[in-house]
Amino acid sequence: MPLGRARALGRRTGDWPYGSPPQGNDNFAWVQYALGALVPGGRAVVVMPVKAGNSVNTAEREIRRALVRGGAVECVITLPSHLFSATPVPVSLWVLRRAEHPEREGILFVDAQDLGTKVRRRRVLRDTDCEAITAVVRPWLDGERCPDGEYAVRAAERGFSAVVVARQVVADEGCSLRPADYLGSGKYGAAPATAQLLEAGEVVGRRDELLLPERRARESGNGYRTGSGPGGWNEAVLGELCEIRPGPSYTRLPAVARTADAGVPLVFPQDLVDGRIADKTRDRVPWEMAERFKRFELLPNDIVCVRTGAQQRPALVSGTQTGWLLSSNVTRLRARPDVEIDPQYLHAYLGLRYSREWMSHRAAATAAPSLSSAALGHLPVRFPPIGHQRRSVRLLDELGRRADAYASYVSALGRLRAELAEHLLHGSVEPL
Secondary structure (H helix, E strand, O other): OOHHHHHHHHHHHOOOOOOOOOOOOOHHHHHHHHHHOOOOOOEEEEEEEHHHHOOOOHHHHHHHHHHHHOOOEEEEEEOOOOOEOOEOOOEEEEEEEOOOOOOOOEEEEEEOOOOOEEEOOEEEOOHHHHHHHHHHHHHHHOOOOOOOHHHHHHHHHOOOEEEEEEHHHHHOOOOOOOHHHHOOOOOOOOOOOHHHHHHHHHHHHHHHHHHHHHHHHHHHOOOOOOOOOOOOOEEEEHHHHEEEEEOOOOOOOOHHHOEOOOOEEEEOHHHEEOOEEOOOOOOEEOHHHHHHHHHHEOOOOOEEEEOEOOOOOOEEOOHHHOOOEEOOOEEEEEEOOOOOOOHHHHHHHHOOHHHHHHHHHHHHOOOOOEOOHHHHOOOEEEEOOHHHHHHHHHHHHHHHHHHHHHHHHHHHHHHHHHHHHHHHOOOOOOOO
16 A cells, blocks of 8 residues: 555554654654564664654654564664765664564664765765674674673774663653764763773774884885976877777767666766775676677776866776776776876876866866867876886875875874763763
8 A cells, every 4th residue: 555545544543553643744654654564573674864763743752662662673773964865864774673572672773974985965885884884783683692782892893883772761751763862972961882982992003003104104215305307307298198088978878778786887977086986886887788898998007087077186997996987977098008107197197286277177168067088188298207207106105195094093083082072071981
């Protein structure tokens, strides 16, 4: 029966096992519809707005209380905001089960809102993020017998928070199903799990990681000095240094030919992030179809530029991305074997402000931003002898590694401060 009809009938007859949903909000109608569709012992995962977990509406609060007391809620997982392109609203996953006699006396609350990677205006959960959450939640759902505090430890080791709360405790007061309310960032008095102080160990580890590249830099003598001028340098246009291959036309590779499931990943402009290609792309091409697009595949040290759309920093292809395919909106650069140009040097050069402004100005000259292969081929490139190029790349890479180490240390220190503040201001730890 369609949800709209079920809701209308239920309101007339009062056929809502956990309470009649309020008018104008279908969240709790949907939850009960999902539970009603399950066989005994069946499980459902429902996407809910975070605010539904602790809304002050009386009817919604009583429905939550009935769900909790009846053992229908097994786990609640808060996800990052901006996961969906249509809305920035943060959501939670409610793991529900239809059981006459609940096996658990508690509910697992997981706060994973800080996971994910920002990709333009959205936040994307990588495979590693999903695997981290699954590693904590799956044993709970499978009925693993271990101390409840173990779940907090496992979550802290993976960069997020978790806690097990008794159903009776949840059913009291406002009957919140918002994980943050039990993890120290919701209402006063809910102290965070002490396992989160394991972040202090991470800070020490990050500090050690920071010292390694600093020591290596001193030992290797990597550095720089003021040069005497561009002696021995050459200048050429980009088309003389590399093969420029635009992606296939949209008519050959339309949206209907793509899939989000198994197949060869397609690279789009939004997949170019900080000079790299994102580990996980949005669309794929079925394996059998990909064979027809071999000349558009990528190899290690190829460079991918934006062809159509807002200009992004060009990205260097890594070894794990071998065989991925160009979309219609990007262009591949592949260094010519008979020219002494290091691909990594060329990638760094194309990331310079001068090069990016040059490409943006040529793309902006058209009605819709589009940089043709012919125009791109005229980009002037200055380069020294090959040995000089490689020394420059090594120095830039070393500085990049040091910058990443500092960023990791600062990030870990910031997380420790935030977690320690929760403990200090809830009284679960004391300053020395």
